[in-house]
Amino acid sequence: MELHVVINGRKDLAAQLYRQLREAIASGRLAAGAQLPPSRLLAEQIGVSRKTVSDTYATLTYEGLLVGKTGRGTFVNAHALQTERVQTATDLACAANLGKWAALPSPMRHPTRDSTLRYEFIGGATTRNQFPQDEWRRCTQDALRRIARDSGFYSQPEGLPALREAIAGHIAFSRGVKGRADDIVVTNGAQQALDLIARVVLEPGTTVAMEDPGYSPARQLFMAMGASVAGVPVDAQGIEVDKIPDGTRLIYVTPSHQFPLGMPMSVARREALLARAFELGAIIIEDDYDSEFRYAGRPTDSLQSMDTRGIVTYVGTFSKTLLPELRLGYAVLPPAIYGAVLKAKQLTDQHSSTLAQWALARFISEGYLQKHIRRCHTVYAGRRERILQRLAGDLSPWFEAVPTEAGFHMAALCKVAVNIPLLMELARRVEVGLYPVDVFFHDTPVRHGLIIGFGAIELLDIDPALDRVRDILQQIG
Incomplete structure (x- = not known):
């Protein structure tokens, strides 16, 4: 790689070279320890x-x-100092806006590989040992062959037709979603789907209603767009529809597995929600993030399958069924907003990676996804059952589990006063990762407890980890 130096004319050559190298070092473009080209090579360049x-x-x-x-x-001297003062955030005209972004918390930020503890109860992480590496490798190799035969143009912003067809078939079979391939936009995870929908529906100052407690990244996204986010309480049947404020333009819900508490929304509450949204002229986002894994009770229809007026956007992701790093999700969009979302997607990133799309399309069409879900269901069911047994046993003096029928996390709420930050800190010292549920409350009174993910922890590790948690609870009282 050539060093970027531009010499103009034939005068003051040494001075030109000196000024550019000195500025590159002072600005950090040539980092401390970087090797410069040999003098002969740079002279020729x-x-x-x-x-x-x-x-x-x-x-x-x-x-x-x-x-x-x-x-x-x-080499650039490791002790070389910058000669000019670099602008800080407070120096800029956009300082106030930068401050708003800096103030946003990150309650669901996953640990890095180096900071991962031996026993992790973090939510949203999947079981790596069950991932079908050989099948995925074959699908990826097929994707590489397809790309090699392609013309080299950009792909469609809505996603590859093969993947959209595969998604439409999968969610119709597993979740009863009413959607054709032409209703689907492939996104970089569910979070981008939320971003695209919010971009076309919201304006600064408009109202978004969402469950409280609820999914914090969605709340922060809506707030970052200037929306006023109203937290609506939930009860055993889901969101309390009669408390959705007038003027609401967008309603965000997780009806199949309420995040973070876990209960499903009742049929009566779903019908009331659809009626209220139609009355308001609002769009509903149904985030169906992990309902493929169901352990008890009858399967519930998606909210989208009950929609007869074209007001529900169904958002799904493959981060929970496969791997978070895959970063592929999708949105099944009602006709009224499809075109606008498609334009927003094109302006945002043109399209999602075609390599991953081709591989996933093959993975679904060959039946590998359904087989993988069935394998993981068995694994997660065993882990869930063991955690529930411990919560009903020696951990019952402190916690009670919120009844849940799906997903791979559960909420355990405090029955007595527990110093959750101290518990988390002491648990980290013995290699146990615990995470609080209170960070997901906003407007409603906070309930303290833990959100216990069981996607990343092996069955045989659950008892040793919870033994350590119990011992800490006994020590702190």
């Missing part, structure tokens, strides 16, 4: 004599900006 380059290197070395290492070359 920019069309000057080797002596001009050598003399410039010598001057910068004398000033302490470069350092020569015998037999190795010339």
Whole structure:
């Protein structure tokens, strides 16, 4: 790779080279420890004599900006200092707006590989040991062959037809969703689907209603767009529809597995929600993030399948069924907003990666996805049952589980006063990752407890981990 240096004319060659190298070092474009090209190569690149380059290197070395290492070359001195003050956020005209973004919390930020604890109860993480590596590798190799035969143009913003057909068939079979391939837009995870819908529906100052407690990244996204987010309480039947405020333009719900508490929305409440949204002229986002995994009770229809007026957008993701790193999701859109969302997608990133799309289309059509879901269902069911047994047993003096029938996390609410931050801190010291549920409350009174994910922890690790939690609870009282 060539060093970017531009020489104009034939005058002051050494001065031009000196100024550009010094500015590159001062600005950080040439980082501390970076190796410069040999003087002969740089001279040929920019069309000057080797002596001009050598003399410039010598001057910068004398000033302490470069350092020569015998037999190795010339490097930027690790102790070279920036000569000009860099603008800080408070110096900029957009300082107030930057402050708003900086103030947004990140309650669901996953740990890095290096900071992952031995026993992790984080929500949203999947079981890696069950991932069908061989099948996915075959599908990826097929995708690479397809791309090699392609013309090299950009793909469609709505997603590959093969993947949209596969998604339409999958969700019609597993969730009863009424949607054709032409109703689907493929996105980079469910979060981008939420972003695109919000972009075309909301304006600064408009009202969004969402469950409280609810999915914090969605709340933060709506607030970042300038919307006024109204938290609506939930009870055992789901969102309390009669408390959705007048003037609401967008309603965000998780009816199949309420996030974070876990209960499903009753049929009567769903019907009331559809009627209220139609009355308001509002769009409903149904985030069906992990309902493929059901352990008890009758399967419930998606809210979208009950919609006869074209007001429900069904959002799904493959991050929970496959891997979070895959970053592929989708939205089944009503006709009224499809065109606008498609334009927003094109303006945002043109289209999602076609390599992953081709691979996933093959993965679904070959039946690998359904087989994988069935395998994971068995694994998750065993983990869920063991956690419930512990919560009903030796952990029952402190916690009670919220009844839930689907997904791979549950909420355990405090029965007595528990210092949750202290519990989490002491648990981390013994390699147990615990996460609070109170960060998902906004307007309604906070309930304290834990959100217990069982996607990332092995069955045989659950008892040792919860033994440590119990011991800590006994110590702190």
